[in-house]
Amino acid sequence: MAAQAETAAASPIGVFDSGLGGLTVLRRLRQHLPGEDFIYLGDSARVPYGTKSPETVRRFALEDVAFLSRFAPKVVVVACNTASAVALPELRARSAAKVVGVVRPAAEQAVRIAGAGPIGVIGTEATIASDAHRKAVAAIDGRIEVITVAAPLLVPIVEEGRPQDDPVVLSVLSDYLRPLQRCRPTVLVLGCTHYPLLARAVGKLMGPETHLLDPAEAVAEVVEQHLRQRGLLRQRRHEGALRCFSTDTAERFAGLARRFLGHEVDDVQWVGTDELTGAGREAVEA
Amino acid sequence: MAAQAETAAASPIGVFDSGLGGLTVLRRLRQHLPGEDFIYLGDSARVPYGTKSPETVRRFALEDVAFLSRFAPKVVVVACNTASAVALPELRARSAAKVVGVVRPAAEQAVRIAGAGPIGVIGTEATIASDAHRKAVAAIDGRIEVITVAAPLLVPIVEEGRPQDDPVVLSVLSDYLRPLQRCRPTVLVLGCTHYPLLARAVGKLMGPETHLLDPAEAVAEVVEQHLRQRGLLRQRRHEGALRCFSTDTAERFAGLARRFLGHEVDDVQWVGTDELTGAGREAVEA
Numbered sequence: 001m002a003a004q005a006e007t008a009a010a011s012p013i014g015v016f017d018s019g020l021g022g023l024t025v026l027r028r029l030r031q032h033l034p035g036e037d038f039i040y041l042g043d044s045a046r047v048p049y050g051t052k053s054p055e056t057v058r059r060f061a062l063e064d065v066a067f068l069s070r071f072a073p074k075v076v077v078v079a080c081n082t083a084s085a086v087a088l089p090e091l092r093a094r095s096a097a098k099v100v101g102v103v104r105p106a107a108e109q110a111v112r113i114a115g116a117g118p119i120g121v122i123g124t125e126a127t128i129a130s131d132a133h134r135k136a137v138a139a140i141d142g143r144i145e146v147i148t149v150a151a152p153l154l155v156p157i158v159e160e161g162r163p164q165d166d167p168v169v170l171s172v173l174s175d176y177l178r179p180l181q182r183c184r185p186t187v188l189v190l191g192c193t194h195y196p197l198l199a200r201a202v203g204k205l206m207g208p209e210t211h212l213l214d215p216a217e218a219v220a221e222v223v224e225q226h227l228r229q230r231g232l233l234r235q236r237r238h239e240g241a242l243r244c245f246s247t248d249t250a251e252r253f254a255g256l257a258r259r260f261l262g263h264e265v266d267d268v269q270w271v272g273t274d275e276l277t278g279a280g281r282e283a284v285e286a
Numbered sequence: 287m288a289a290q291a292e293t294a295a296a297s298p299i300g301v302f303d304s305g306l307g308g309l310t311v312l313r314r315l316r317q318h319l320p321g322e323d324f325i326y327l328g329d330s331a332r333v334p335y336g337t338k339s340p341e342t343v344r345r346f347a348l349e350d351v352a353f354l355s356r357f358a359p360k361v362v363v364v365a366c367n368t369a370s371a372v373a374l375p376e377l378r379a380r381s382a383a384k385v386v387g388v389v390r391p392a393a394e395q396a397v398r399i400a401g402a403g404p405i406g407v408i409g410t411e412a413t414i415a416s417d418a419h420r421k422a423v424a425a426i427d428g429r430i431e432v433i434t435v436a437a438p439l440l441v442p443i444v445e446e447g448r449p450q451d452d453p454v455v456l457s458v459l460s461d462y463l464r465p466l467q468r469c470r471p472t473v474l475v476l477g478c479t480h481y482p483l484l485a486r487a488v489g490k491l492m493g494p495e496t497h498l499l500d501p502a503e504a505v506a507e508v509v510e511q512h513l514r515q516r517g518l519l520r521q522r523r524h525e526g527a528l529r530c531f532s533t534d535t536a537e538r539f540a541g542l543a544r545r546f547l548g549h550e551v552d553d554v555q556w557v558g559t560d561e562l563t564g565a566g567r568e569a570v571e572a
Contacts, residue, residue: 045342051445055535056534059558152442153439156439156442159438160438168457171454172454172458247342252338273563277559277560
């Protein structure tokens with residue numbers, strides 16, 4: 001039993017996203033859990049998920065989790081808001097490991113901060129259409145007003161690498177934030193892993209009364225708490241390892257990763273989408 | 287021999303694109319060739335191609351062509367500018383059918399119209415990085431100046447469905463077109479199948495001296511000429527059939543197709559990306 005717990009504690013934490021955005025979540029996880037080993041999968045060849053049908057997002061997310069399962073992770077973190085919003089029950093049903101999404105932790109923290117005040121959410125088309133954030137807040141406190149806005153251009157704007165004071169960035173943000181500026185939410189959930197890279201510009205437009213909530217912090221706390229409660233935390237003197245897999249080329253992934261992670265990544269490997277599909281099929285048949 | 291020619295004439299024309307944009311090319315093809323049957327494949331589950339590495343675009347495009355090959359097409363039209371720009375030699379090497387891309391026909395028509403004047407090109411990140419349009423123009427006339435601009439936000443803007451006079455659309459277009467406005471090109475190639483849906487706004491910003499070139503017309507002429515020369519044209523009293531396949535759900539495809547095609551599509555079937563991958567593998571092994 002003790003040996004088993006030790007093996008499980010030594011297992012890595014799996015993290016996946018439709019692309020590179022999830023590295024903003026990985027970054028926070030590594031700050032909270034420096035001794036842990038991480039496996040990151042970015043499905044960059046099929047990115048984005050947020051403009052696709054729930055059926056397609058579910059299929060891709062199941063393949064992503066099946067691929068990560070090969071590394072026998074102790075926890076799988078669904079860093080992608082879209083996949084968390086539309087696929088979490090299916091992912092949990094098919095995974096031996098604990099699966100943590102980003103929507104519920106964000107909703108819980110938003111309610112803690114907001115009190116009775118309204119909560120705003122910006123996210124991808126699929127995330128907002130799923131109404132996942134509204135449902136998660138309502139499950140905690142049905143009286144809180146939730147205002148949601150789909151902001152499909154923000155992911156390509158971040159990936160294009162424009163500075164936050166670029167006139168195009170401000171023009172697009174002003175357009176999306178207009179209904180939220182009118183409601184003056186106490187908290188605004190940045191409901192997509194790309195959005196923290198626009199936090200300064202969003203903050204300027206929303207004003208100091210609105211607290212911007214990057215779900216990464218809440219997710220890291222949930223994962224830490226889960227591991228601690230089960231005695232699965234890995235405490236080491238040296239930093240844990242990070243292995244990244246990308247379905248687009250490793251070079252492209254490594255080149256863009258710095259912006260999201262804050263430092264270089266050395267260990268990036270390409271994995272073909274057909275290999276993911278294979279992993280998905282094995283998982284369904286198993 | 288005569289029977290064989292008849293069989294080939296009765297074969298459909300295959301068209302593929304990373305998503306729905308290629309329907310603007312299909313529309314023009316059907317106007318030119320009303321008696322022909324068409325098979326259209328939109329890889330909407332993995333759209334866009336234009337922000338991905340050439341290696342990934344080549345792999346996806348090979349799978350798309352392998353899937354279309356199952357219908358024994360007499361011609362395959364690569365409606366996607368990105369795939370035409372980075373994958374055409376590989377697609378030709380692997381296809382039994384004639385493969386027509388969109389870059390060379392556009393370059394030829396641009397040179398015909400431009401005379402000695404400079405030619406502008408807007409396209410996706412991958413299309414512009416490949417320099418395919420510049421090379422195609424240089425192969426015809428090395429003295430013509432070509433100015434190219436990557437415009438990655440235009441595809442998501444079109445897919446978001448904003449009207450052409452929307453302030454965000456104008457702000458983004460003004461930003462991309464600034465270097466082109468300075469050079470005053472005689473012809474501006476709309477080097478992505480989504481861009482014709484922004485033609486009015488682009489025309490207003492570029493002014494009446496710049497001719498906007500939608501490659502679809504030139505592509506339809508090349509395909510018609512090819513079929514006529516080989517006696518493969520199908521002339522019938524009634525309109526040919528159209529079958530569409532989409533890797534994202536058929537419902538989503540059908541819902542969005544109208545904007546690009548100008549009318550409803552009835553016959554849309556879902557095809558999984560794993561089936562495409564299978565088709566690709568068969569083609570490579572054959």
